Amino acid sequence: MRDYKLALSDEILMQVEKPARYIGNEVNAVNKANDPNVDIRFAMCFPDVYEIGMSHLGIQILYDMFNQWEDVWCERVYSPWVDLDKIMREKNIPLFALESQDPIKDFDFLGITIQYEMCYTNILQVLDLAGIPLRTKSRTWEHPIVVGGGPCVYNPEPIADFFDIFYIGEGETRFRELIDLYKEAKANGDSRESFLRKAAQIPGMYVPGLYEVTYKEDGTIASFEPIFEELPRTIHKEMVTDVSNTYYPMKPVVPFIKVTQDRVVLEIQRGCIRGCRFCQAGQLYRPVRERDVEVLKKYAVEMLKNTGHEEISLSSLSSSDYSQLEELVNFLIDECKATSTNISLPSLRIDAFSLDVMSKVQDVKKSSLTFAPEAGSQRLRNVINKGLTEEVILQGSALAFKGGWSRVKLYFMLGLPTETEEDIRGIAELSNKIASTYFEVVPKEERKGAPVQIVASTSFFIPKPFTPFQWARMNTKEEFIEKAYITRRAVMEQLNQKRIKYNWHEADVSIIEGVLARGDRKLADAIEMIYKKGCIFDSWTEYYKNDVWLESLAECGLDPAFYTTRERSLDEIFPWDFLDCGVTKEFLMREWKKALNEEVSLNCKTQCQGCGANKYGVGICTVDRTAKCEVVTESSNEAEGGN
Amino acid sequence: MRVRIKFSKHGVVKFIGHLDIMRYFQKAIRRAGIDVTYTTGFSPHQVMSFAAPLGVGHYSNGEYLDIEVNSHNGRQDMIDRLNGAMVPGIVIENIVALGDNAGNAMASVAAAGYTLEWKDGYEVPSNLEEVVFEFFGQECIMVTKQTKKSTLELDLKPGIYEIEATADSIYMLVDASSSGNIKPTLLLEAFYSFVGKEFDPLAIQITREETYTDIGKNGKRELVPLDAVGEDF
Structure with a gap:
């Protein structure tokens, strides 16, 4: 035991914060060090600190999948925290994987999950510390194949130069093919270029170096073309068709230190029926696919046993829409009671059922209710297609207040398309009405303990690719700040203002996130410059350097307004148009127009909106619905990429 | 019944601090299927007492914690189950039953x-x-x-x-x-x-x-x- 190899010396580990981030050896970590069958070394990276990265379900799923394959050893790697980052640079210590503690540079693949835009400098940190050239064009067979995945690859263009391959879509489906192709290429002595060219023909694989972009004089895209004829002009997302019959980690790795998600996570379904127009996930993961409830029960029991976690949590974009929720939750309540396990239930619609469940699994006095109306007025909620009405919120609150709850959290966005001052004031007014509801439904003599408290939080709206709002103009920093000020003033004018607490987000970082979200390849130089000026961990407020971002963008001749506040015409070619996420551009455009007309669209369970995802023939699309398909299929989206 | 568990700690786990070792044992006891006693209420906790915190970076051949169990299949079974749930570097060395008058490990x-x-x-x-x-x-x-x-x-x-x-x-x-x-x-x-x-x-x-x-x-x-x-x- 005393000889277990570590990449870092005692001296270093004793001087950095939380050395357990770097030693591996956790429960259920897979060690194939002496396994002769291992042919492929795969390093799976979440480019943020260990505690964040270890909380990510997607990596646990893929880690389990890869390690089930005899010829592959998949290991984990995270961003070294700033203290270790500094030491590794000073002492020239190469970045290493947790399990083997071997340098990443010696691996066959480096897979990086890209979950949010503000981690882009951390991707460069990982490549740089590993000793891998930052740009795909400078890499050789000496370096791992760098593969990007996750939601941000639905617009990978700002970071296209840094990746060899982007895997578009769900990771369970095509890695086997990619790895087999790699083994074949190595056995045949093929060049790296030739391998990548073949890889680009595997469905879902986008090899950015094999595509060329030309721009118009105004900076928008003129053309986007593959440089070889055999390459697809459109890259279609990969999707798991049967989510009950696929990989799911029965033995997830259990960290020693407390991480953000310190519990068993049960993904009950993928996708969402709701179609909120600001939400990217709601479009990307269509169609909604439910996991079989019996399978989930089995998973829950097994995973709790294998991890020893004291808590289990359900995960999905909208758990209340899971058709077998009641059965699953009742099962878990019984199971968890017997094993003294806590249940955490996020994103439930507030109704009699969920309140009853919550009162069984948590201390009512200590917990709070959460609503996400997202917009202050019904008019604006129609624009964004958020089905939640004031009536539902007030009824839910009344029920909850009668049940003993007295704390309510509300989430809103500022800067949504068509927003007026009236809509903004609606945030304060709705908060006030909820407070009033408390005083109406809870008689004076029953108001014990802490008085009712409403916490309203606003974030700033950032238009994302593949949403109906991809055409929307984003607000300026000044507009955002003015809107937060209007909200605050409106809250202070309310009768129950003392019962309302208002929080708002930082505007600076939202602007940069807006630039990256709808950015193009021109941003790569700026991102590299920003990284080289010392920026990492941009998603951490204390390390985010706004002036460096702005000054570097300017030095690269880029104007943030081009990406954020510019009005986009309906026929503009977007940087991400060559990708097919399952929904058609026609559908998104239709939804955008409906939004501007304040028209709502029904959810997938009630009526098909003809988004295009029914081409997969799975999930909700195969269910017979009450209202029939309004618009059947649109023209095939094959031609979309290049026009 | 209260039992006292003796364990050793060597190798890379020396970098795991005291609070994390406590969390580690809570989960390990669950994985091992030990019928441990919990406090009641909305967030039940195992009844557990650690002897003396060990500094980060130290090895040990003599660490102790007490837990309370509702039932068991004897000393050796409990040792085997727990050892089956350990990571390399942590070994259960002994378990003994405590009398009613025995003070807890910490005290x-x-x-x-x-x-x-x-x-x-x-x-x-x-x-x-x-x-x-x-x-x-x-x-x-x-x-x-x-x-x-x-x-x-x-x-x-x-x-x-x-x-x-x-x-x-x-x-x-x-x-x-x-x-x-x-x-x-x-x-x-x-x-x-x-x-x-x-x-x-x-x-x-x-x-x-x-x-x-x-x-x-x-x-x-x-x-x-x-x-x-x-x-x-």
Whole structure:
């Protein structure tokens, strides 16, 4: 035991914060060090600190999948925290994987999950510390194949130069093919270029170096073309068709230190029926696919046993829409009671059922209710297609207040398309009405303990690719700040203002996130410059350097307004148009127009909106619905990429 | 029934701090399928008491925790189940049943024995055996202890029960009770200042060899390992 190899010396580990981030050896970590069958070394990276990265379900799923394959050893790697980052640079210590503690540079693949835009400098940190050239064009067979995945690859263009391959879509489906192709290429002595060219023909694989972009004089895209004829002009997302019959980690790795998600996570379904127009996930993961409830029960029991976690949590974009929720939750309540396990239930619609469940699994006095109306007025909620009405919120609150709850959290966005001052004031007014509801439904003599408290939080709206709002103009920093000020003033004018607490987000970082979200390849130089000026961990407020971002963008001749506040015409070619996420551009455009007309669209369970995802023939699309398909299929989206 | 678990800790897990080791055992006990007793309420906790926190970076051959169980299949079964749920580096060495009158692990701690060894690449003070003998021979061993509120002048001598050295290691048996705990690093600091050298905590690998409780009567000290007060089951 005393000889277990570590990449870092005692001296270093004793001087950095939380050395357990770097030693591996956790429960259920897979060690194939002496396994002769291992042919492929795969390093799976979440480019943020260990505690964040270890909380990510997607990596646990893929880690389990890869390690089930005899010829592959998949290991984990995270961003070294700033203290270790500094030491590794000073002492020239190469970045290493947790399990083997071997340098990443010696691996066959480096897979990086890209979950949010503000981690882009951390991707460069990982490549740089590993000793891998930052740009795909400078890499050789000496370096791992760098593969990007996750939601941000639905617009990978700002970071296209840094990746060899982007895997578009769900990771369970095509890695086997990619790895087999790699083994074949190595056995045949093929060049790296030739391998990548073949890889680009595997469905879902986008090899950015094999595509060329030309721009118009105004900076928008003129053309986007593959440089070889055999390459697809459109890259279609990969999707798991049967989510009950696929990989799911029965033995997830259990960290020693407390991480953000310190519990068993049960993904009950993928996708969402709701179609909120600001939400990217709601479009990307269509169609909604439910996991079989019996399978989930089995998973829950097994995973709790294998991890020893004291808590289990359900995960999905909208758990209340899971058709077998009641059965699953009742099962878990019984199971968890017997094993003294806590249940955490996020994103439930507030109704009699969920309140009853919550009162069984948590201390009512200590917990709070959460609503996400997202917009202050019904008019604006129609624009964004958020089905939640004031009536539902007030009824839910009344029920909850009668049940003993007295704390309510509300989430809103500022800067949504068509927003007026009236809509903004609606945030304060709705908060006030909820407070009033408390005083109406809870008689004076029953108001014990802490008085009712409403916490309203606003974030700033950032238009994302593949949403109906991809055409929307984003607000300026000044507009955002003015809107937060209007909200605050409106809250202070309310009768129950003392019962309302208002929080708002930082505007600076939202602007940069807006630039990256709808950015193009021109941003790569700026991102590299920003990284080289010392920026990492941009998603951490204390390390985010706004002036460096702005000054570097300017030095690269880029104007943030081009990406954020510019009005986009309906026929503009977007940087991400060559990708097919399952929904058609026609559908998104239709939804955008409906939004501007304040028209709502029904959810997938009630009526098909003809988004295009029914081409997969799975999930909700195969269910017979009450209202029939309004618009059947649109023209095939094959031609979309290049026009 | 209350049981006392003895475990050792070596290898890379020396970097796991005390609070994380507690969390680790809570999960390990669940994985092992031990019928452990929980507190009631909305967030139930295992009834658990750790003896003495071990510093980050230290090895140990004598760590203890007490848990309460509702049922069991005997001592060996419990040892095997727990060992099946351990990570490399942590080994369950023994489990004993505690009588009703036994104090909990934390309150029972009276002393601990430590071995101090110089790591590769660090210089062992010359004539270690002699110097340690001289050091211990002092009438009092004064140190300044930094607390949250103030600095304390402290004599370590009464809390050192045994100290001996070889050419390249030191063994010491010292007070580890809540009121008089002597951290080995504090003693080392005093030692280095005695030999007139700068103390580098990274130079020395500390191993806690055993944790002791005092079963002596009438003020007479009689130290036995923490699992000596329990019984087989």
